[in-house]
Amino acid sequence: MQTIETDVAIIGAGPAGLLLSHLLGREGVHSVVVERRSRAYVESRIRAGILESAVVDLLDEVGLGARLRDEAFLHKGIYLQWPGERHHLDFVELVGRGVFLYGQSELQLDLARARDEQGQALYYEAADVTLHDLDAEAPSVTFLDAGGEPVTLRARAVAGCDGKHGPSRQALLAAAGTTYRRDYPFAWLGILAQVAPSTDELIYAWHPDGFALHSMRSPTVSRLYLQVDLDTDLEAWSDEQIWDALAVRLGAGQGDWSLERGPVLDRAVLPFASFVVAPMRHGRLFLAGDAAHTVPPTGAKGLNLAVADVALLGPALVAWLRDGDRGLADAYSDTALRRVWRSTHFSWWMTTMLHRVGDDFDAQLQRTQLAMTTSSPAHAAALAESYAGLPIGF
Numbered sequence: 031m032q033t034i035e036t037d038v039a040i041i042g043a044g045p046a047g048l049l050l051s052h053l054l055g056r057e058g059v060h061s062v063v064v065e066r067r068s069r070a071y072v073e074s075r076i077r078a079g080i081l082e083s084a085v086v087d088l089l090d091e092v093g094l095g096a097r098l099r100d101e102a103f104l105h106k107g108i109y110l111q112w113p114g115e116r117h118h119l120d121f122v123e124l125v126g127r128g129v130f131l132y133g134q135s136e137l138q139l140d141l142a143r144a145r146d147e148q149g150q151a152l153y154y155e156a157a158d159v160t161l162h163d164l165d166a167e168a169p170s171v172t173f174l175d176a177g178g179e180p181v182t183l184r185a186r187a188v189a190g191c192d193g194k195h196g197p198s199r200q201a202l203l204a205a206a207g208t209t210y211r212r213d214y215p216f217a218w219l220g221i222l223a224q225v226a227p228s229t230d231e232l233i234y235a236w237h238p239d240g241f242a243l244h245s246m247r248s249p250t251v252s253r254l255y256l257q258v259d260l261d262t263d264l265e266a267w268s269d270e271q272i273w274d275a276l277a278v279r280l281g282a283g284q285g286d287w288s289l290e291r292g293p294v295l296d297r298a299v300l301p302f303a304s305f306v307v308a309p310m311r312h313g314r315l316f317l318a319g320d321a322a323h324t325v326p327p328t329g330a331k332g333l334n335l336a337v338a339d340v341a342l343l344g345p346a347l348v349a350w351l352r353d354g355d356r357g358l359a360d361a362y363s364d365t366a367l368r369r370v371w372r373s374t375h376f377s378w379w380m381t382t383m384l385h386r387v388g389d390d391f392d393a394q395l396q397r398t399q400l401a402m403t404t405s406s407p408a409h410a411a412a413l414a415e416s417y418a419g420l421p422i423g424f
């Protein structure tokens with residue numbers, strides 16, 4: 031049995047866990063990261079791709095912006111469309127800032143490299159990760175390392191950055207806390223395709239058959255989504271059927287716009303869920319990112335929220351563990367939840383406006399809301415403000 035002393039035991043090596051370890055390391059606070067999956071698995075996961083400009087500024091400030099600034103694409107806004115109409119919302123014009131397209135897997139690579147440079151311990155392929163004594167002065171985390179050897183981390187704080195399915199949220203809820211939850215009666219079928227995007231910026235489409243989204247990863251790789259039923263069998267859709275449905279919903283053939291097709295590199299059905307756990311802290315356990323809250327993907331907020339949590343939690347743990355000042359740590363949950371609820375509301379609002387549910391009355395309300403959002407500068411600015419993102423310190 032190996033026992034390791036550290037300041038912060040971080041569970042999960044996704045963007046939240048790795049960025050937290052980076053922020054702590056820069057300020058001389060030691061951490062150990064424990065991750066269930068292999069490094070190759072974590073770095074190849076296909077996830078979202080939109081970063082708010084304040085998030086990019088923050089990554090820049092902490093030395094993680096070099097490749098991002100070079101390779102990310104600035105998007106000034108998005109297109110909103112429904113049959114017969116497509117409108118561009120220019121966020122830069124509306125609220126003075128756009129968003130950056132940069133795959134989460136790219137950010138994950140940058141973060142892992144930064145961690146390598148810091149040289150602090152990171153255990154991949156850890157099994158049976160268990161949290162102990164979260165109310166005590168010295169909480170601990172036990173696990174089996176990749177070779178099956180038991181390890182104990184004795185820490186001063188534990189950061190639960192283990193995503194939607196990790197053990198930290200359950201540990202917190204066993205002691206305290208409430209889960210607020212919203213289930214949606216549909217899912218997204220997502221494809222990654224080897225084809226140049228048929229659009230310069232993202233297209234969010236309302237259609238009587240269901241929502242569709244045209245996103246992208248690079249000048250040669252597109253990412254597209256279709257709203258499908260919850261119990262959809264991925265095998266029941268051929269690639270051709272997927273492209274046909276995307277073409278209809280995205281309005282191919284309207285005017286001179288067409289949807290280019292290409293080989294499908296990856297396909298998956300992504301269920302929708304939305305929850306918030308409050309408070310985000312109990313005793314010496316702090317939750318951050320998807321472990322504490324998950325939003326539906328329509329507003330592209332998941333990754334941005336994870337970064338924003340950690341931007342609060344990092345300095346809070348430094349002030350407490352290095353300088354003996356508990357103020358920010360005690361305020362963490364309330365401060366983080368303000369933004370979490372704002373983003374949860376925005377994600378719910380975008381989802382509700384764009385997905386086909388309910389009856390024709392609902393459809394007419396959605397159509398009038400889309401018309402209002404694209405024709406009234408005040409309504410357009412409200413969408414732009416939330417999509418382009420609030421200041422980190424909101």
Ligand code: APR
Binds near residue numbers: 134195
């Ligand atoms: N033990 C250790 N690690 C675990 C465990 C466990 N029992 N369970 C889960 N993990 C790991 C996962 O394998 C994953 O690598 O925790 C990590 C959590 O990372 P993410 O899911 O990426 O969550 P987070 O860092 O909060 O980032 C949120 O990710 O899911 C997307 O859309 C979401 O973009 C958002 C972002």
Ligand code: PHB
Binds near residue numbers: 078080246328329330
């Ligand atoms: C994506 O590129 O995967 C993506 C973009 C915007 C969203 C959701 C997903 O709202």
